Amino acid sequence: MGVNSETMNEEIIEVNIAKDFTLTPGARYRTDGKFSGEEFYEDVLKARIDEVWSKDNSKLIVYLDGTYGYASSFLSEVSIRIVKDFIDKKKILEKINFVSEKDPLIVEAIVKFINETP
Amino acid sequence: MRKLTEERKQFLIRYARRKHLHEIKRRLVRKRKRLSKIPIKKIENRNKKFLDDPKKVEHFVSKAPNILSLTSDPDSVISYFRQAKKSLSKKVPVFFDLKDVTLMGPETFTYFIALITENDYVNTTPIQGNIPDDLKIREMFKRAGFYKYVIPDKRFRDVDVDPLGTLIHIKTRNVVEPELAGNICSSAMKHTFNTDNFLDQNFYTILIECMANTRNHSNYGELGEVYDWWLLAYKETDTKITKFCFLDLGVGIFQSLLTKYAEDSLVERLKQAVVPSNNRKTLEKIFQGKRETSTTLPGRGYGLNFIYKLVKEDQTIKKFTILSNNIIANIGYNMVDSIKTNKHNFRGTMFYWELTPKL
Numbered sequence: 260m261g262v263n264s265e266t267m268n269e270e271i272i273e274v275n276i277a278k279d280f281t282l283t284p285g286a287r288y289r290t291d292g293k294f295s296g297e298e299f300y301e302d303v304l305k306a307r308i309d310e311v312w313s314k315d316n317s318k319l320i321v322y323l324d325g326t327y328g329y330a331s332s333f334l335s336e337v338s339i340r341i342v343k344d345f346i347d348k349k350k351i352l353e354k355i356n357f358v359s360e361k362d363p364l365i366v367e368a369i370v371k372f373i374n375e376t377p
Numbered sequence: 378m379r380k381l382t383e384e385r386k387q388f389l390i391r392y393a394r395r396k397h398l399h400e401i402k403r404r405l406v407r408k409r410k411r412l413s414k415i416p417i418k419k420i421e422n423r424n425k426k427f428l429d430d431p432k433k434v435e436h437f438v439s440k441a442p443n444i445l446s447l448t449s450d451p452d453s454v455i456s457y458f459r460q461a462k463k464s465l466s467k468k469v470p471v472f473f474d475l476k477d478v479t480l481m482g483p484e485t486f487t488y489f490i491a492l493i494t495e496n497d498y499v500n501t502t503p504i505q506g507n508i509p510d511d512l513k514i515r516e517m518f519k520r521a522g523f524y525k526y527v528i529p530d531k532r533f534r535d536v537d538v539d540p541l542g543t544l545i546h547i548k549t550r551n552v553v554e555p556e557l558a559g560n561i562c563s564s565a566m567k568h569t570f571n572t573d574n575f576l577d578q579n580f581y582t583i584l585i586e587c588m589a590n591t592r593n594h595s596n597y598g599e600l601g602e603v604y605d606w607w608l609l610a611y612k613e614t615d616t617k618i619t620k621f622c623f624l625d626l627g628v629g630i631f632q633s634l635l636t637k638y639a640e641d642s643l644v645e646r647l648k649q650a651v652v653p654s655n656n657r658k659t660l661e662k663i664f665q666g667k668r669e670t671s672t673t674l675p676g677r678g679y680g681l682n683f684i685y686k687l688v689k690e691d692q693t694i695k696k697f698t699i700l701s702n703n704i705i706a707n708i709g710y711n712m713v714d715s716i717k718t719n720k721h722n723f724r725g726t727m728f729y730w731e732l733t734p735k736l
Contacts, residue, residue, distance in 0.1 A: 283558065284585075286552075286553040287589070294555050331586065335675070339675055
């Protein structure tokens with residue numbers, strides 16, 4: 260799992276999808292095939308978010324680079340699941356940083372999915 | 378009683394639908410057998426004779442036009458295969474005469490194989506044929522695995538491990554095959570750009586979106602219970618171009634949107650009866666980023682728009698074509714989008730593109 264690092268003020272937990280999950284992300288549900296958004300959220304991401312959620316000075320950084328690419332259904336399923344379980348969108352966007360230097364549009368898409376989820 | 382989660386509910390709905398469709402299919406097969414006028418034994422003998430020597434049996438010769446290309450002339454290809462289908466529906470054997478074809482791309486080749494290996498198309502009637510005289514097309518037939526699919530008694534495997542130059546036929550409940558897509562990407566990058574770096578490409582996402590699209594739009598409302606797609610990543614040795622074709626023979630994008638709308642809303646159903654649907658406009662809306670989906674669930678209906686954005690920003694993806702129902706669209710980097718309406722309906726969805734070396 261990701262490297263934990265602590266700065267003076269806040270604890271940062273990192274998840275690197277390429278290293279911690281797969282190089283080849285799939286589609287939405289487990290029933291769609293391997294490495295789905297549902298699988299990533301349930302097996303990798305949820306526990307990490309739980310860790311940072313209740314602590315005041317902690318943040319989760321999700322590194323998206325290094326994989327072959329992401330389908331819209333993968334990204335939207337992860338976003339929807341986060342909102343469903345953690346509800347507070349503002350806090351979600353404060354606590355979780357999605358990072359992609361290669362393609363910032365992916366990050367934009369995730370933020371859009373989070374904001375669109377009722 | 379335990380409350381059903383939304384996912385569980387959706388899963389149960391999908392399961393019930395699959396079961397229901399399977400039962401309808403079984404009933405149809407039984408009915409077809411019951412109503413068959415020609416004795417089965419007689420049909421079997423005739424089929425055997427036809428496969429041994431087509432001249433001995435009355436059959437239909439389906440002469441292909443010189444240009445047999447789904448990307449440049451979809452109407453004539455659709456009408457060509459439709460004509461053959463008419464004979465096959467009447468249990469008349471068909472001889473596909475492709476001898477004089479001078480233009481045929483990997484996309485039409487894939488479509489041809491998908492059709493002649495589909496039970497609904499051939500209707501348990503034997504088919505025979507020849508291959509084009511054109512040497513380049515002949516090479517494609519050979520390298521793309523034509524003989525593996527057409528030689529009787531040689532059943533092909535569902536997934537082929539060689540991801541390039543060989544037709545891959547997937548018949549699986551898991552419609553999305555990320556590892557296979559990854560292998561294909563790496564091989565294509567090696568062939569076209571001579572690099573092992575798979576990061577600098579967009580077409581992995583396109584492949585996954587295509588596979589997911591099959592689940593969303595191919596078999597909806599049809600009698601099939603498994604999802605089928607075909608993929609060919611054909612490497613041209615002389616040009617270094619990798620030609621991709623992704624195909625399913627489902628109901629097509631626009632038809633599935635209509636079916637779903639019709640099921641959900643009475644107003645939409647009435648509207649459909651009065652105002653004919655404009656698939657061209659629907660696709661334009663999708664390209665513009667307006668969500669076109671049947672479901673009210675969030676995060677749905679972005680797949681095609683994702684593909685559109687990726688293709689528009691990638692200089693190495695050329696001749697990107699979407700063919701579905703009566704629509705053919707061409708999009709690409711630095712080019713004006715072209716969306717045309719065809720005369721004939723293409724049953725299913727086809728994506729085609731060429732990965733070209735950087736200049």
